[in-house]
Amino acid sequence: MSGSLKFGLNDKSTVMIEHHTMDNSTDKSFPVIDIDDVCVSEIGPWESFLLIMYSVVLIVAIFGNGVVCYLIINDHRMRSVTNLFLLNLAFSDIIKALMLPITIMANLIFHYWPFGSFTCPLGTYIQVVAVFSSALTMLAMSIDRYIAILHPLRPKITNKGVVLVLIIVWIMSAAVPLPTAITSKIVYSNDTDQCPKGQCIEVFTYMNRSVYSLVILLLQYFIPLMALACTYSRIGYIIWIKKTPGEAVPMRDERLANSKRKMVKMMIIVVLVYGMCWLPIHIVTLVGDYDPRLYEQEYTKLIWNTSFWLAMSHACYNPFVYVWMNKTFRRGFYKIFATCCCKKARRTNSLQEEHTMTMTLSTRNGHSGSHSGSNSV
Numbered sequence: 001m002s003g004s005l006k007f008g009l010n011d012k013s014t015v016m017i018e019h020h021t022m023d024n025s026t027d028k029s030f031p032v033i034d035i036d037d038v039c040v041s042e043i044g045p046w047e048s049f050l051l052i053m054y055s056v057v058l059i060v061a062i063f064g065n066g067v068v069c070y071l072i073i074n075d076h077r078m079r080s081v082t083n084l085f086l087l088n089l090a091f092s093d094i095i096k097a098l099m100l101p102i103t104i105m106a107n108l109i110f111h112y113w114p115f116g117s118f119t120c121p122l123g124t125y126i127q128v129v130a131v132f133s134s135a136l137t138m139l140a141m142s143i144d145r146y147i148a149i150l151h152p153l154r155p156k157i158t159n160k161g162v163v164l165v166l167i168i169v170w171i172m173s174a175a176v177p178l179p180t181a182i183t184s185k186i187v188y189s190n191d192t193d194q195c196p197k198g199q200c201i202e203v204f205t206y207m208n209r210s211v212y213s214l215v216i217l218l219l220q221y222f223i224p225l226m227a228l229a230c231t232y233s234r235i236g237y238i239i240w241i242k243k244t245p246g247e248a249v250p251m252r253d254e255r256l257a258n259s260k261r262k263m264v265k266m267m268i269i270v271v272l273v274y275g276m277c278w279l280p281i282h283i284v285t286l287v288g289d290y291d292p293r294l295y296e297q298e299y300t301k302l303i304w305n306t307s308f309w310l311a312m313s314h315a316c317y318n319p320f321v322y323v324w325m326n327k328t329f330r331r332g333f334y335k336i337f338a339t340c341c342c343k344k345a346r347r348t349n350s351l352q353e354e355h356t357m358t359m360t361l362s363t364r365n366g367h368s369g370s371h372s373g374s375n376s377v
Contacts, residue, residue, distance in 0.1 A: 039111050039195035047108060050305055054104050057313045061097035064319030065090035071332040078328060082263065084162045085141040086322070088169070089270075092137065093315035095130040099123060100312060108305055112197035117186050120200040125181035128216075131278075132173035134314075135224040138271060140165050142231040145267065149235050149260060176219055179212055213289040217282050228271045235264055266325040270318055277314035280307040 041047065068090040072078045102123050106113055113120055144157055144165075157165070179202075186198035204212060239260050284307050288294040322329040 039197055041109055041111060043109070046302060047305075050108060050309055051104065053309055054100055054108070054312070057309070057316050058097050058100045060319075061093055061100075061316035064316055065093045065097070067333060067336055068319055068322065068329070069094070070336075071329065075332070078332075079159060081144060081157055081159065081162050082141065084159060084166070085137055085144070086318075088137045088166050089134060089141075089318060092130045092133040093318065096127060096134075096312060096315045099127045099130070103127075103308070103312070106200065107301075107308065110197075111195040111199075113186055113200035114197075120186050121181045121184035124184045124200065124202070125177060128177040128180050128220075129170075129173045132176060132220055133169060134274070135220055136169045136173055137166070138267075138274065139224045139227055140169060141267065142228050142235075142271075145264065146231045146235055149238055149264075177216065209289050213286055217286055221278055221282055225271070225275050232264065232268050232271065236268070239264060262325065266321060269321050269325070273317050273321065274314055277317070278311050281311040283307075 043051070069087055072083045072087045072090075102115060102119070106115070115123065144162075147154060148156060183202045183204055184200060185203050187201045187203065188196065188198045202209070202212075239257060281304075284294075284304055288300075288304075294300055319329075319333075323333050324330075
């Protein structure tokens with residue numbers, strides 16, 4: 001996927017291909033080969049480790065972000081403006097996590113796209129949309145915090161206003177990567193050293209691919225990141241160095257300032273994590289688009305899969321940041337864990353009580369049988 005993600009690397013298979021005589025029923029376009037050798041990756045120690053790490057990301061991302069969504073939706077007191085942005089961020093991360101099995105199969109296990117021609121453009125497109133949604137949601141949240149802190153006397157955005165902003169975010173997220181949905185196709189290689197089954201690739205000319213990669217890189221990563229850096233730098237200067245405009249009561253102001261600092265710290269960490277996770281994959285993809293020979297190197301697939309794992313792992317970090325830096329989310333997570341543990345403990349105790357009662361009844365019935373037998377004698 002140009003500029004952000006790519007399904008099915010054009011890696012050179014090092015496995016020897018056996019040529020056989022083809023009968024009339026065999027597809028003439030490819031020689032008969034040992035599919036198990038050429039079309040399935042050799043899973044070594046590093047690939048096995050990545051499979052485990054991908055699985056961990058999948059489970060943690062769905063569970064953690066699912067709990068975040070539950071807490072915000074279930075508790076009306078948590079439906080603040082900021083938390084509605086976090087709800088959308090969690091939803092985007094869940095979408096990215098749900099697409100991980102497709103990514104694992106297409107990039108790490110197989111040398112081809114095993115999910116059919118329809119899911120090729122759909123899968124790539126959905127993933128890019130989710131990534132755009134995360135970036136634009138963080139940008140919208142930073143603008144909201146910027147206005148709220150630097151211009152505290154202005155009318156604050158309402159929950160309905162946030163919903164409208166998020167609708168615009170999703171429209172923009174769906175519109176910008178449309179070329180990905182249009183150009184993603186299953187492409188078959190004429191190279192006899194590669195798997196004859198097709199790979200899901202964006203079909204561009206060399207120049208168009210480079211331009212599109214650069215546009216996606218700018219709109220999805222660098223421009224939002226620069227805007228986030230500017231807004232949070234200005235916000236940090238106001239709340240840590242300069243007195244916030246419009247505040248006059250010392251005690252109240254100190255409480256408000258502490259609350260703002262905690263929220264801003266949390267959002268700065270969220271942005272930094274996003275920047276660090278996505279930088280390697282953008283560099284690899286951009287260099288590969290400008291010099292396709294990169295994908296012919298033996299080590300490229302490993303580097304790409306590792307960078308891609310780091311990018312996808314971003315989906316599971318935000319809940320940890322919320323629990324670490326926000327006491328409301330921390331209480332919510334603890335409450336859910338406590339509820340789950342209590343239910344498990346009650347279920348265990350109930351099973352033990354049933355087992356004890358069954359054993360007691362069996363013992364009593366045994367004694368009763370023995371007494372009646374002696375009486376009859």
